[in-house]
Amino acid sequence: MNKRASLSLVVAASVVAACGGGNDAPATLACTDLTTARLNIQNLQVASAVEVAASGALPAHCKVNGSLNARTGIDGKPYAIGFELRTPLPAAWNGKFFFQGGGGTNGVIVPATGNLLNAPTGTALERGYAVASTDGGHGTGQSDVSFGVDPQARSDYGYHAVGQVTVVAKKIVQARFGQLPARSYLLGCSNGGRDAMVASSRFADQFDGYVAGNPGFNLPKAAIAEQWDTQQFMSAAAPGQLPKDAFPASAMNLVAQKILAKCDALDGVADGMVNDRAACQAAFSIANDVPTCAGTPDASCLTAAQKTALQNIFGGARDSANHALYASWPLDPGVSGQNWRFWKLDAGFAPLPFNTLIGAGAMGYVFSSPPDAPSLADGGLGYQLGFSMDTAAAKIAATTATYKESALEFMTPPNPTQLTTLKARGKLIVVHGTADPVFSPNDTMAWYDALKAADASAPNYARLFLVPGMNHCSGGPATDRFDMLTALENWVEKGTAPDAVRATVNASDPDVVAAGWPATRSRPLCAYPKQAMLKAGATDTEDAASFECR
Known part of the structure; x- marks a missing residue:
């Protein structure tokens, strides 16, 4: 051992x-x-x-x-x-x-x-x-x-x-x-979701169940993407502009509207949500479906530089040899969400994205071996713009005589597709919003696909639920209120595996208000790879009972 x-x-x-x-x-x-x-x-x-x-x-x-x-x-x-x-x-x-x-x-x-986490009330x-x-x-x-x-x-x-x-x-x-x-559970989102996935690998003898929300289980790689995103956003910025200036809210609202125009009805109902994610990724492209400005940009078009930057961001971080350094990202109407903007473009309390304010320091001090120890006097923008995808990115896998564990070793779950102790003892529920601006849901889907490829019985102890439109842990135009602890307890203690979990909206969320959704809207969250589709003959499109997982 x-x-x-x-x-x-x-x-x-x-x-x-x-x-x-x-x-x-x-x-x-x-x-x-x-x-x-x-x-x-x-x-x-x-x-x-x-x-x-x-x-x-x-x-x-x-x-x-x-x-x-x-x-x-x-x-x-x-x-x-x-x-x-x-x-x-x-x-x-x-x-x-x-x-x-x-x-x-x-x-x-x-x-x-x-x-x-996303439960409507209680602790x-x-x-x-x-x-x-x-x-x-x-x-x-x-x-x-x-x-x-x-x-x-x-x-x-x-x-x-x-x-x-x-x-x-x-x-x-x-x-x-x-x-x-008698029973022990671990619940967390973001880095706490990473805690859950790491524990399901390292400490599976200590817990009966886990809920990993929007997990950063490849956090050092996601940190590379934070540096990459800032570089791409700034590539479309005019002199003196920051990411929030180069991509005002109107730009991301336009992208969201064009995604909905192409993908909304693919799941059987036009309701401001994209459930058929696979069909949407095949149907929509920034290059073809977002108009290019002929002159001064406005709310109806993006410049060629803006479109190129977004294509590079959603395509995922890469080095100069075009090798992928992190996963790609799904295009989802949740890119118009305030939480998405907070992380990617404008933290609000400071003029920079939160992915810069937190991402630069974490990358330089914690995930690089040896530490870069960058100056953060400018909020980390200079460090991110100078970050090399060829040399600095490799430091997440490096070790030295002092730093004997690389960031990939101490941050990620060892053997994440070989969860033998978990299989024998516990259950793992992973939840991920499809418009997460911090950790790519494509990365999480790839992990789950690999887990099932390694063990066909994986759904007996691990299940993934995607939340259309949800940003990082919550927010966005999404049904982001759901009780995964009860679902986990029922699975662990009663043997009832969750095929679908009922989710509702947070009626006070600004993104839900802006979308004009009723406060009573509910949807089933489906165990991946299934997704919610309108039942034949169903007429009440605000009720989860009108949808089925298929």
Whole structure:
């Protein structure tokens, strides 16, 4: 067994040893007795354990804050894996454990209430779960990526933090309630979706089920695409312009309108949604279906430079020899979404795209070996424009005597199409919006196709659901409200595999309002490769029951 696959087993063994071992369940401890001394878990420091009164929808609970493996990094800075664990009152505990995936570059401990992602209401804590979250091994804040200078901090961020906090949090749950959780789940979106996919490979002995939303499981490659996109957007910019100026909202609205004109009715109903994605990709092209401006650009046309830039972006990042560095992207009407624009073109709170503000630093400090440590005084724009697809991109696979794990090793799930432990024990639901501006749904579809090619029984333990029009984790003109935790519980605990999950709109979302959709619209999300199509003879095109997966 290699050292990565056995990490959680090693940690579990050390925890049991530190707690005294044996088969007898420990006596239950009151919340305020969950101290460093009483728990006696190796490398654990409990900062606080307090009882929290019920407030709003949150029930009364016990909140534990602590850290693991305090140390000094090679940069002389202090590091530790910070975490939070919240447990319901004993009478309210459902006997289960919920790990809340992180986001972005982590760096902060998000309150461990149990984000249910796209579920319309509620939290896992409200449902009776014990919930844990982590800062990923560095408490430097989400905007400070300098932790990438320290190789251990990189590995903690990539996978160690989730693996080690999971085992320790379960032992604290055992100390609190006198028993280990009967079921354990991990839910997350974006980097948290990557957490779920990494855990399904590295820590599949620790969880019964996972929901990976819009997962950045190839995050270093997606980071290359962030540099590529900025370069392409700027290629169409006039002097003094930024990406948001070169591609105003009217430009992306035009592209969305032309996609709908070509593809909307392919699924049997013209409703502002594209469900037949495969037919749409074959039918629509930017070159042929978006008018080219003869003179000054306006809302009815794009310049040749704009069209070329978009074709390059949706075609995927490439080096000078035309080798693909990341996946292509589907053309979807969700490109008009505000969330799409936030990431790709205009963060709003700053004049640059968020893919620049977060992507440049992460690429330079965390995903490059050795770190580039770029200056980010200009928000990262200069670094992105100077990024070489031939030389700098190769650093995601590089190692050195100091950085012994490449970014591809510490960030991505090892052997993602060989999920043997998951197959024997758990279930994985992957959800991806087809208009995600950060991580390509084509990459996720390619992974799932490869998983099924490697194992024809893969749908018995892993399923993919695509959400038409949805941007990154939510938003866009989409039915982006759905409860995947319940679907996962039914699959794990009742054996009911999800063929379709009912989804509704967020009636207050600006993109839904702009599309003029009714607040009652619902659609089935279908297990890939099936997609929602209008049933023969159905007339109520706002009801999920009028559609079938085929």
